[in-house]
Amino acid sequence: MMPNHSIDGYAIVSDNHCIADADGNMPECLKNDADWAYFQAALDAATLTVVGRKGHEANPNHKNRRRLILSRSLAALEQRPDGWWWNPAGQDWANVLQQVAPEGGAIAVPGGRDVFDLFLQPGYTSFHLARAEGAQVPGGTKLFSGLEDKTPEDLLAGHGLQPDPTRWLDQENRISMTIWRRPV
């Protein structure tokens, strides 16, 4: 990563660490207005948003933000009318940054799971982890792979991040937020 970029993850998970249900859709229990507003403000402030192809199709880029879409359906990196498309197997991240966001700034990563996995290396600058306290999503997609016997918090700590104190984003609906940061 170039020194003037940050990589910032954003997710909301259930008690069993899921971002999506067993059908791959966002369950109602993970939809919350305060979390959505927090997330949208972060995307507005970011230089670039990095999403998986399915998330891109489910959430078209109505605000015309600069978007990088991951897919294995192309060779390397292409600029298309709906955004930049990237296959990490064909072009490395430093090279992508030079072409897509040379001015630096915040790179927002809203997932899904394989995209969250990918940015564990080179490493998150921060990870904004919202929890829908008390929500269960049976058989859903977890935030990261490799969470069978670990929590996301274990994984983030294992990758060198440290948590700020947890606070409520929406106390009435029991949505908490913990920002994990890489120590400077």
Ligand SMILES: NC(=O)c1ccc[n+]([C@@H]2O[C@H](COP(=O)([O-])OP(=O)(O)OC[C@H]3O[C@@H](n4cnc5c(N)ncnc54)[C@H](OP(=O)(O)O)[C@@H]3O)[C@@H](O)[C@H]2O)c1
């Ligand atoms: N709760 C949350 O915070 C949260 C966050 C994110 C998403 N979600 C939910 O999760 C669901 C979608 O997530 P998802 O994980 O199923 O899909 P996704 O990450 O949006 O898209 C998956 C696709 O992205 C591409 N991709 C991912 N990693 C790649 C890599 N390393 N190299 C190349 N291509 C890669 C592949 O596209 P190709 O098939 O084209 O190769 C893959 O099929 C939606 O329901 C969404 O609402 C929830």
